[in-house]
Amino acid sequence: MLRRTGGALAATGSEGLRGHRRRSTLPSVIPFDSLSPDVDHALPRGRLRLLGIGVVAIIVLLQVATQYVANRDLPRTLSQLVYLAVEMPPLMLVLSAVFGHGYRRRAGPARLVASGILVAAAMGALVGALWWAAIQRFPALRMTSTVVAPPTLERSVLYGVAYAQSHFGLWALAFLLPTVVELGRIRSLEREKLQLEAEKLRGAAELARLRAHLEPHFLLNTLNAIAGLVTEEPREARRLLAALGDLLRDALRDEDEMQTLEAQVAWLHRYAEILEARHRGGLTFGWDIAVESRNVLLPRLLLQPLVENAVKHGALRRAGGGRVTIRTSVAGESLTCVVEDNGPGLSSDSVRSGAFGLKSVRRRLELRYPERARLSLESSGLGTRSIVELPLAAAASQGT
């Protein structure tokens, strides 16, 4: 029974990935969850909200007071206050709800403003109409002390709409402005976070490359093995020194990120030779390299972490000797590389300890072939198989 983990690679914005390297130290990057919008986050909360309400109320009252000072019309002022008391609270509530909903849907600012205007118009019209109906029953509510013809329904509605629009403006100033400022800050943090992530990816790819060549434990253990062979098997010791020298030479050479599969397999051969000698009797390698895959280009030493994992967490765990097989083939427009071992399969433990290698391979594939390459793992009690598939066209286009 095969367990399948991994799968298609997630899309990663390549734009952000190529971002310039910066030594930015972001104190505390806001976690992604907090960016999942929520009205309480979108609109000011607590004291800020109270302050907003206070500001709106004071502005409206000042307006009313100014009018009263101008025409000393007490009934009109009182009726205006009653109108405001009826209109303002529901309007504010509905606007907040609509804005929160739009924000949650990630609506753009133009849409948010447009829906605010529409909602305010509708509410205003409704309150205007209600006001007209109320005036029919309670003429005292009319907004004037002078006797003029009572307002028509049409005028009342228009009045309601216009008044609601100005209140929407006030609401937007008091509540929305700080939110928009805050939002901009969050978005810029988000952008910075993405950039940081991209940097980390690049760093990991570089580290993986370096580590692949010169993993210190590998190096020191190999030196120790050579020291151990010197007395008894000097020829073997010299052979390993030469193999190690080849690996080091490759590490010190500053070459392109891409190499042919043939060159990579040659490197892996040396690497395997050293491991075989160190674990004599406990480890063998098998190679099945399709002729037509030899000239395909792929990221430098991409397969090394997979081979390392197959050895460390697979073959060497098998009592009585394990085997690692590396197979490559070309089918259609893609190159497939398979690294297989006959170890005990993935345990939760080995997933963890081999995770860095896998992650680095995944990231390098993401960087080089966004969404066009994949790394998958199959594991059972009989062993583990890692499979890399990458596009041939892109690889071969650079030619050899």
Added chain:
Amino acid sequence: MGTLRALVVEDEWPARNYLVELLETSRAAQVVGAVATVDEAREALQASARLSVDVVFVDVQLAAEAGDRAGLELVRTLARTHPGLLFVLATAFEQHALEAFDLGVVDYLLKPFTEERVEQCLERLVHRHRVRPDAPTALRIVARRKRNLVFLEPAEIWAFEAADRLTFVHTKDGRFDMDLSLSAIELSFGRALTRVHRNWLVNTAHVKELEREGTETRLFVGTGLSGDAPGVRVPVSRDRVQAVRDTLLADAAWPRRN
């Protein structure tokens, strides 16, 4: 000299041989066993093994085990079950040193090992070592049959053979795997053994016949004289024929060559 009885736990073949070689040439220690896994180490340390180990040299990273520090975990459990035991760690980096000293590890050897460092380490160990009066003086040999360890008396051994880059021990009970090279074995048990061929070490006490066929010289090692008697036929390399003859004859009463 030769007072410390050491068990080596090292998963890599050349490293294991190297450490055995360094320990044996120092003459301050005898290697009573060299094993590759944690299970084998535990088995070798069981009382029934009668190896009477004084010090265990443990590689921190053992490939057959989960995790990168299985050796350290082995020390942790052994320190509890075998209170008198001394431990030395073999490691690529000092990173585990602090924790190791908490566990009572006496010393650690950095890779690649050197003769000077191993000798220094042994001096330190001898200093710490309390001599056990009941320790047997004769060495036993640890071999492997598939995943099981077998413990052999040196007198039972017929010969050691290197073949296919591995080492085997031949006894009347059959052929077993050895996790050491011929040279390391020669260093550990050399007193009773003779190198008759690049690939063969023979216990002269069991040599029954010196055969010649044309230019080839062979030894029959086993019980009883050849024919269908159990034993192994061992080639003698041409340049060693004379020395082997001399050794065999030196121990024999007749015919003596003058």
